[in-house]
Amino acid sequence: MRYVAIEKAKDNMVLAMPIYDSINRVLLATGTIMTRDYIRKLKARGLPGFYVEDELAKDIEVQDIVTQELRNEGVEALQRGDLDACMKVAERIVEQILSRPPIRLDMIDLRMFDDYTYRHSVNVAVMSTVIALNLGFNKKKLKEVSISAMLHDIGKLMLNPEILNKPGPLTESEYEHIRQHPQIAFDFLRQRMDISSTIRAGILSHHENEDGSGYPNGFVGDDIYIYAKIIHVADVFDALTSKRPYKVPYARSEAVEYLMGGCGRFFDRDVVEAFIQSVAIYPSGTEVMLSDGREGIVAANKWNPLRPLIRLWDGEEIDLNDSCNYRDLTIVPETDAILV
Template identity: 55%
Template sequence: MRYIPIEKTEQDMILARSVYDNTGRVLLSCGTVLTDEYIDKLYDRGLPGIYIEDKLAEDIEIEEAISEELRNEGAEALRNGDVDAAMGVGRRIVDEIIQNPRVTLDLIDLRSYDDYTYRHSVNVAVISTVIGINMQLNRLALDELSIAAILHDIGKRRIDPKIINKKGKLTPEEYTEVKRHSEYGYEMVKSRIDLSAKIKNAILLHHENEDGSGYPKGLKGNQIFIYAKIIHVADVFDALTAKRPYKKAYAQSEAAEYLMGSCDRMFDREVVKAFLQCVSLYPKGTQVQLSNGKEALVVEATKSPLRPKVRIIEDGTDMDLSSLYEYRNITIVPPHDGDIS
């Protein structure tokens, strides 16, 4: 299968993954042949793209970190403000991921504009858990981390939806209010005896920066608990790679560059290192431009994160860019303006 941005979707393409609405109901099933009417509806919903099946990509398999059913269940729990259900989903996220601890984050989440907030929190829990596994956290810590991550933005329920969903630039007053969401979230859970102090701490402090420039307390370095540091990295990465009404999605390679460039200022360097071990800078099934002018599909990652194995779209030839003997003069051209194909 391969990923096609919504603006490049064409009639008669065949869906490789089902498309869901924001309540978890199937809108279009895997195997559906697309029509212009279907494409218009997907575009109107704000989906960034779809996965399709064709001969060129029929052998490219992309594993899900967690099942689509669990993603939808988590989003629904958050939509309803059901903390107990969200906690259960957090634990089950760990259950599913530890069954395949070598999973890499290849799959692009096909979320619509109106489903962003809830799917984002589920994604942050998934990414945080995979980072935690790479940092060799024990099972109790992974459960706590995943629960804190899925609840990290719950305080946004206390903020006017018009501000949260505003398409334009926030006013200084609106931005100040949005920044209070971590404190609101802490207030919402601080009296619960079934949530540890570590979880509550992470919800409160997930926007703290290594150099003390974050909020709400302006903590530095070792003053920030590890769960908050991990969630901070996962949160920013997922936000950058999401398509929103007011911005294009960053490519995963661009978002990773941002994280690396912000080490010791915003992010903990060791957390970013662990993150880079589990994220695909060039996800399988996505299209890239090569320095020789050819367009190619990413087939699989190699030991060199910046040089995956690719397939030339023009003739179907595979090239392992990590083979410097054969292809050292060929590189992937960075995407422009946050574009991802």
């Protein structure tokens, strides 16, 4: 299968994965033949794209490391504000990830505007767990990281929804209101004896920066708990690469550059390095342009996240790890490709 951005979608494409709405009903099932009307409605709802089956990509496998069913359960639990269900989903995320090594996030998120908030928390839980796994955490700590990440934005549910969902720039007072959500969540969860202090520390400090410029307490470096450092990286990456009504998403490569550039200032370097080993910068099935002008799709990711196997539109394959033949060939950043 391969991923098609909604702007490039065409009639008669065959859907390779189901598309869900904000309450997890199947809008379009696998095998659906896309029409102009379907595409128009999905674009209006903010869907960034979808996966299709065709001859060129029939042997390319793209598998989520956590099932869509479990992700949907997490979204539903968050929508209900059911903390017990959220914690159970977070623990099952760990179980599924541990059952599917080797681990690398290799799928584009299929998410619309109207379910961003809840799916963001599930995504951050999955990414944080994979980062923690690459940092060598044991199973108990993996589950704590997953729970902390799943609940990291729970404080936002207690904020003014008009401010939280405001499409335009926030005023200074509105921004200060938003900045209260980590402390609100931390205080709220104190009543739960089954939620450890380390889980709460991850939630409280997930907006703290290495140089002390973050919030709510301006913690610096080692004063920031490791769970929070992990969630911070996953949270920022998911926010940057998500399509929102008021912004276009970063390409994954751009988001990774931002994380790398922020090491020591915003982010912990070890956490960012573990993240880079956790995520496919160029996910399988996505379209790319090479520096010589040729175009194709990513057929597979190997050891180097910047040098995947590329399948051109005519079927020829180019392994960018082959330094003898393709040393000077690179993938053009998505923003540059648009300008070509």
